[in-house]
Structure formats: structure tokens, C-alpha cells
Amino acid sequence: xxxxxxxxxxxxxxxxxxxxxxxxxxxxxxxxxxxxxxxxxxxxxxxxxxxxxxxxxxxxxxxxxxxxxxxxxxxxxxxxxxxxxxxxxxxxxxxxxxxxxxxxxxxxxxxxxxxxxxxxxxxxxxxxxxxxxxxxxxxxxxxxxxxxxxxxxxxxxxxxxxxxxxxxxxxxxxxxxxxxxxxxxxxxxxxxxxxxxxxxxxxxxxxxxxxxxxxxxxxxxxxxxxxxxxxxxxxxxxxxxxxxxxxxxxxxxxxxxxxxxxxxxxxxxxxxxxxxxxxxxxxxxxxxxxxxxxxxxxxxxxxxxxxxxxxxxxxxxxxxxxxxxxxxxxxxxxxxxxxxxxxxxxxxxxxxxxxxxxxxxxxxxxxxxxx
Numbered sequence: 001x002x003x004x005x006x007x008x009x010x011x012x013x014x015x016x017x018x019x020x021x022x023x024x025x026x027x028x029x030x031x032x033x034x035x036x037x038x039x040x041x042x043x044x045x046x047x048x049x050x051x052x053x054x055x056x057x058x059x060x061x062x063x064x065x066x067x068x069x070x071x072x073x074x075x076x077x078x079x080x081x082x083x084x085x086x087x088x089x090x091x092x093x094x095x096x097x098x099x100x101x102x103x104x105x106x107x108x109x110x111x112x113x114x115x116x117x118x119x120x121x122x123x124x125x126x127x128x129x130x131x132x133x134x135x136x137x138x139x140x141x142x143x144x145x146x147x148x149x150x151x152x153x154x155x156x157x158x159x160x161x162x163x164x165x166x167x168x169x170x171x172x173x174x175x176x177x178x179x180x181x182x183x184x185x186x187x188x189x190x191x192x193x194x195x196x197x198x199x200x201x202x203x204x205x206x207x208x209x210x211x212x213x214x215x216x217x218x219x220x221x222x223x224x225x226x227x228x229x230x231x232x233x234x235x236x237x238x239x240x241x242x243x244x245x246x247x248x249x250x251x252x253x254x255x256x257x258x259x260x261x262x263x264x265x266x267x268x269x270x271x272x273x274x275x276x277x278x279x280x281x282x283x284x285x286x287x288x289x290x291x292x293x294x295x296x297x298x299x300x301x302x303x304x305x306x307x308x309x310x311x312x313x314x315x316x317x318x319x320x321x322x323x324x325x326x327x328x329x330x331x332x333x334x335x336x337x338x339x340x341x342x343x344x345x346x347x348x349x350x351x352x353x354x355x356x357x358x359x360x361x362x363x364x365x366x367x368x369x370x371x
Contacts (some may be wrong), residue, residue, distance in 0.1 A: 007053035007066060015067070019058070026054040044112075045232060048246070072226030111192065113140065113208075113236035115245040122219060124256040128288050128313050130221030135249070140208045140236040146200035148241035150207035155198040157240070160189035167193035192240060207240040217249055222264065222314040225253045258286060264313040264323030271330045272296060285327055287311045294327065302331040 008015050011025045032038065033047045040046075056062045056074050065073035118137050126133075142148040151157050159165040163186035171182045185191035199205025215234060223229075228248045235245030260267045270283055280298035284291045287308065294306060305328055312323025337345070349356045 005049070007057055010049050010053040011057065017057075022054070022057050026050065026058070030054075045230075045246075048115075070226050071228060111190070111238040111240075111242040113238040113242055113245040115248060116235045117248045117250060119250050119252060120217065120219075121252045121254065123254050124259070124261075125288055126219060127223050127225075127251070127253045128221065128261075130223075130314075131219045133217050133219060134214060135217055136212055136214045137247075138210055139213045141211050141213065142237050142241070143200060143203035143207055143209050145202035146207060148207045148237065150196045150200055150203065150205040150240040152198040152200050157194045157196055160186060160193055160195050162186055162188040163193060165193040167191045192242075194240070196240070205240075207242075208237050215247075219251065220316060222316045223251055224261075224263075225251065227251050259325075261313060264315055266312045266323065266325045268325065268327050269330050270327050271332050272300075273332055274334075277302070277329070277331045285325075287325060296329065300329055302329065304329045 008017070011017075011022065011029065013021055013025050017025070029050045030047065033043050033050060035044045035047060038047075056066050062074050116137065116139065118135055120133060120135060122131065122133065143150075146153060149157055160167070163169055167186055167189060168183050168191065169186050171184070173180055173182060186193070189195050196205045200207070203209050213234075215231070217229060217231070219229070228250050231247040231249065233244045234247035237244045258268055266288075268285065270285065272281065272283065276283075276296060277300050278298065280300070281296045282293050283296055285294045285308070286292075288311070292308070292311075294308070296306075305326055308325040308327065310322050311325035315321040315323070334341070346356065
């Protein structure tokens with residue numbers, strides 16, 4: 001389980017990169033990480049990251065929305081490009097050159113299942129401190145009767161006679177550049193290299209059935225609005241025993257009543273009276289671990305900042321690092337004074353050598369003095 005990285009970081013480009021640079025970087029990374037040419041265990045997930053980033057950054061409208069709002073601005077847009085899995089390396093060349101490439105996909109590869117998205121709503125505290133959530137969602141899962149093969153129990157899966165198990169059909173055509181080999185999925189076995197002669201009666205040869213699935217999701221401390229948690233292998237299984245896709249959990253956070261968040265920093269405005277600002281006091285400040293008493297020193301001015309270090313939001317990628325809580329002091333000027341309060345303020349003004357008007361005009365003087 002990982003939190004999604006920045007698209008520019010995934011494609012290894014700067015935010016000022018133009019269309020040509022974006023396409024060039026995608027081609028380079030796609031050829032390096034495509035599972036057909038890279039046998040590393042993480043190549044498939046790495047390629048999906050690269051493909052998702054390119055789907056957004058190569059589209060001017062999606063790119064503008066992502067630059068302004070991050071992942072929240074393109075929710076659902078990126079995943080559409082690879083929800084059904086991806087093709088062979090030849091498909092990449094088709095996208096850029098309009099034709100097939102020599103070589104082809106891995107033969108007889110089972111189709112990967114679709115990726116899924118789940119929108120998870122959590123509280124402000126759960127986002128800051130982290131939590132475990134149980135979620136339930138519908139999914140196409142492996143058929144228990146045939147164990148995902150799609151064949152009736154007691155029968156077997158046979159090699160496709162049209163493509164002879166390769167999962168693809170190749171055709172050669174002459175072009176001005178010479179011979180070009182075009183590779184297409186076999187129409188009979190749909191690229192799997194095998195066929196089912198006697199389908200399973202439970203799943204009708206599909207190898208999968210829809211059911212409700214429950215899993216627990218660990219929400220890391222410090223996650224923010226628009227972030228996604230990727231759970232590999234928790235999406236839909238592929239037809240006829242194909243590997244499962246991923247589940248993307250999109251996080252949505254309920255706002256806090258008084259605290260505001262910017263990255264790892266928390267902000268709070270605390271109102272005090274004129275007397276408290278002049279003489280000092282102790283006030284109660286809400287933090288994510290509970291209320292805390294904070295001292296307001298005598299003579300505190302309006303707009304003064306009190307910083308509570310380490311009381312902000314944890315860093316997602318820096319262990320034991322946490323932001324601060326910033327408390328800004330707001331001095332409240334009373335809109336109505338009783339006789340006693342007015343006399344005391346007039347006495348204060350006289351002792352300070354200040355000239356004030358009688359009646360409600362003193363309020364204007366106090367407001368001016370407080371800035």
C-alpha cells in the first residue's frame with residue numbers, strides 16, 4: 001500500500017516540460033518498464049503509474065486541472081486510460097507511429113482484471129492521526145467452482161488452435177520503409193492463447209463471479225484530501241484466471257470545526273478580550289490529541305502568533321516529523337458597554353493621557369488603538 005506520487009515525479013520531468021518532453025519521457029520510461037521487456041516484480045505497477053501520469057499530463061485540460069488542484073482536479077480521469085489493463089509493447093508504438101512494431105506481447109498471457117476505485121470519507125482527526133477502516137464493495141472475484149479457469153470441473157482448458165497458444169495473430173505488410181509486422185490479439189481466444197470447450201456452469205466459462213468483498217484499509221497519518229491509496233491485487237480478477245487489478249481508495253476528509261490545514265501545518269484563530277490581551281491570561285486550545293492550556297502574555301497585540309511545535313500534521317514520507325499548530329490571537333472589541341465598563345475605560349484613557357469622546361464614541365477609539 002502506497003500513497004500516490006506526483007505525476008511530474010513519475011515521468012521524471014519538470015513542471016515546465018512541454019508536450020514534446022512529456023511524450024519523449026513517457027516513451028523512454030514505457031519501453032523500460034513495460035512488463036513485456038522488464039521481468040522485475042514491480043514493473044507492472046511501475047508501468048501503470050507511468051501510463052496514469054501520461055494520461056493526465058498529455059491532455060492540456062487535465063494537465064491544467066492537475067496543476068491547479070492536484071489529484072482532486074482529475075479524479076477518475078487518469079484511471080480510465082488503464083482500467084482494463086494494458087497491451088503489449090507494440091501497442092505503445094501504435095499510439096505514436098500508427099502501426100505495429102516487430103516483436104510482440106508475451107504469448108498466452110492472461111488478461112489482467114480491471115482496477116477499481118472506492119471513495120472513502122474520513123474525519124479530520126482520522127486523516128491527521130491515521131486509522132484503520134473496513135470497507136465493502138462489489139467485485140468480480142474468482143469462481144470457486146472452477147477456481148477461475150472457466151472450465152467445468154473434470155474438464156481442461158485447451159490451447160487455441162487459431163494462434164497455437166501465442167495469443168496473437170501477426171500480419172506482414174509492405175511500406176515505404178520496408179516490411180512492417182502488425183501484431184493483434186487473437187480474435188478466437190482474445191489474446192489468452194487458450195480456449196474453454198466445456199464452460200463452467202456456475203460462471204458460464206468466465207472464471208469469475210460478482211460478490212461483496214470486505215477488506216481493512218490502513219489510512220496513513222497525514223494523508224490529505226485527493227490522495228489515493230493503492231491496494232495491489234484487490235481489484236477485479238481477470239477472466240479465466242487472470243491476475244487481479246488494483247483497488248484505488250480515494251480519500252475525502254470532513255473539515256474541522258475550528259482548525260484549518262495547509263499541508264502539514266494547522267491554523268487556529270483564538271479570540272480574547274481587551275482585558276485579557278492587556279493583562280495576560282491562559283486559554284484552552286484544541287489540538288489533535290485533546291485540549292491544551294496555552295499562556296497569553298500580558299500586552300499581546302492583535303494578530304500575534306503563538307506556535308505549538310509538533311502539534312500539526314505528520315509528514316507522510318518523513319518518519320517522526322510533524323508540522324506545527326499556529327494560533328493567531330484576535331482581540332474582541334465589545335459592541336456594547338454598560339455604565340461601569342464605560343467608566344472604567346474612560347478612567348483608563350484619562351490615566352493614559354488620551355482624549356476620548358463620551359458615549360459610544362469610545363468604542364471607535366479602542367478599535368483604532370487596536371489597529
